[in-house]
Structures are given as structure tokens and as C-alpha cells.
Amino acid sequence: MTISLPTLMLLPGLNCDAAVWAPQVAALKSQAHCVVPAWGLRDSLTAMAEQALAEAPTERFALAGHSMGGRVALEVMRLAPRRVTHLALLDTGTHPLAAGEAGEKEKAGRLALLKIAREQGMRAMAREWTKGMVHPQRIGSPLFEEVLDMFERGSAAQYAAQINALLNRLDATPLLAKIQCPTLVLTGREDAWSGPAQHEAMAAAIAGAKLVIVEHSGHMTTMERPQAVNQAFAAWISRT
Structure with a gap:
């Protein structure tokens, strides 16, 4: 008798692809059937959430989101909470764009990076952006280059669409x-x-939520400290 594995939807962040979740997909292959959506040119969190719901191969599923993907996961919870059996929010937030000077500063920073992407290419943009995305000791490391490779696979048009969503x-x-x-x-x-x-x-x-702080890691926890994230996921996915 074949017992099918439960579905785990893994939602990537801004300009990330399946590589951001690769360590978790490998570690959890005996516990879950993992699906990683590609956002393409979708330019709103709602459109991304609707895509995740449409691509889920089962009616109910576990759901994890990293960075912008965490915000998409929360939008899934708003649209269809009964479909989600487990929720994981990684390196993310819930606050809207701030009003006034703080919001304008965030917008200007994101658009400045987009300008570099359009004029100098995605890797040049990523080299600046990623300096703040990983633990300082990992700048220039092989992991740093992996993150640059991932961001370079995206396009400036995709980056612009996803910035608009955020x-x-x-x-x-x-x-x-x-x-x-x-x-x-x-x-x-x-x-x-x-x-x-x-x-x-x-x-x-969140009632009953488990908080995990991963030591010696910046924003890219799934890639920087995969074993720690995998351990947290194994415990989380087995909860009832």
C-alpha cells in the first residue's frame, strides 16, 4: 500500500528561486512532497498567494515562506486559512511600508538597486544587495557566490515586479x-x-508558535545555516 507524502509549499523571497530552499527539499524528502513556486513577473503579494494556492497539488498542505515569501504565506492565510495545516515564517515581517521619511527611504533604496540591475546587470546589483543579506563573515565566501548566482538568474523585470509587490x-x-x-x-x-x-x-x-533564533546567520538562513533550519523544520512538520 502506497502512502502519499503530505505537501509542503516553500515560498521564496524577493528574486530568489528554488535554490534558496534546496537544503530543506533534500532534508525533508522522506517527510514531505515539496513544491517551490516561481513568481515570475507577478507584481502583488495577492497574485503570488493565488498562484501558490493554485499550484498546491493537494487541498491541504504545510506552508513555509522566507522573507517576501513569508508575507506571501500570510496572504495565503488570509485567503484560505483552512487549507494550511502548518505554517512557518522565516526572516520576514508583517508591517506595511512605513509612512513618511522611513517609507520613502525604503522605496529609494529598493529603486536604487533596481537602477543598478537595469544599467549594470543583476550580478552587479546583487553584489551590493547581498552584503547586507548574509552574516558579515560570509561576504566573499562560496556561499556568498551561490547567493549571487541565484540573484543573477533573475531578470531586472522580475526584480521590478517583485519590488512593486513589496x-x-x-x-x-x-x-x-x-x-x-x-x-x-x-x-x-x-x-x-x-x-x-x-x-x-x-x-x-500567534497562539502556540515556536520561536527559533538561528545563531551565526544573517537573512539567508535556509542557505547559511541549513542544518539548523532543517532541524527546526523536522520538529515543526511533525507537530499536530
């Missing part, structure tokens, strides 16, 4: 109190984009 994000904070499935909230200790304090607040707002 700049138009809504406040997902009210959703947290409504989440009832087993939830993992995880980030890197040195994540400069979405660090421990932000994730502590998210975990506190």
Missing part, C-alpha cells in the same frame, strides 16, 4: 492572532533586515 504590501499584523495551526517563526541572529525582536513579537502574537 512596496504595496499591506499590514499583516492583524492576521497573526487568527492563526490556529502549528507555527514556526524563525530568523537569523544577525538578520539585519528582519531580526530577532521582530520575530519575537510575531511569535508572541
Whole structure:
């Protein structure tokens, strides 16, 4: 008798592809059938969430999102919470674009990187962007080059579409109190984009959530410290 594995949807972040989840797909192959969507030119979090729901091969599934993918995961929870059996939010956030000067600063920073991507190419952009994405000790390392390779596989048009999705994000904070499935909230200790304090607040707002802070890791936890993430996932996916 063949017993089919449960589905695990793994949602990548801004300009990331399946490589960001490769260590988890390999580690969890005996526990789950993993599906990693490719966002292409979709330019809203809602469109991405609808894609994830459409691509899920089973009615119910476990759901994990990294960075922007975490925001997409929360949008899935808004649209179809009953379809999700387990939720993992990694290196992400719930806040909307800030009002005033702070929001304008974020927008200007993202558009400046997009300008580099359009004029000098994706790898030149990624070389600047990734310096803030990994633990400082990993800058220039083979892992750093892997991240650059991943970002280079994307296009400036794709990058622009996904930046638009992030700049138009809504406040997902009210959703947290409504989440009832087993939830993992995880980030890197040195994540400069979405660090421990932000994730502590998210975990506190979700009933029964498990908080994991991965030591010696920046924003790219799934690639920087795959064993730590894999251990957290194995425990999370087995919760009932």
C-alpha cells in the first residue's frame, strides 16, 4: 500500500528561486512532497498567494515562506486559512511600508538597486544587495557566490515586479492572532533586515508558535545555516 507524502509549499523571497530552499527539499524528502513556486513577473503579494494556492497539488498542505515569501504565506492565510495545516515564517515581517521619511527611504533604496540591475546587470546589483543579506563573515565566501548566482538568474523585470509587490504590501499584523495551526517563526541572529525582536513579537502574537533564533546567520538562513533550519523544520512538520 502506497502512502502519499503530505505537501509542503516553500515560498521564496524577493528574486530568489528554488535554490534558496534546496537544503530543506533534500532534508525533508522522506517527510514531505515539496513544491517551490516561481513568481515570475507577478507584481502583488495577492497574485503570488493565488498562484501558490493554485499550484498546491493537494487541498491541504504545510506552508513555509522566507522573507517576501513569508508575507506571501500570510496572504495565503488570509485567503484560505483552512487549507494550511502548518505554517512557518522565516526572516520576514508583517508591517506595511512605513509612512513618511522611513517609507520613502525604503522605496529609494529598493529603486536604487533596481537602477543598478537595469544599467549594470543583476550580478552587479546583487553584489551590493547581498552584503547586507548574509552574516558579515560570509561576504566573499562560496556561499556568498551561490547567493549571487541565484540573484543573477533573475531578470531586472522580475526584480521590478517583485519590488512593486513589496512596496504595496499591506499590514499583516492583524492576521497573526487568527492563526490556529502549528507555527514556526524563525530568523537569523544577525538578520539585519528582519531580526530577532521582530520575530519575537510575531511569535508572541500567534497562539502556540515556536520561536527559533538561528545563531551565526544573517537573512539567508535556509542557505547559511541549513542544518539548523532543517532541524527546526523536522520538529515543526511533525507537530499536530
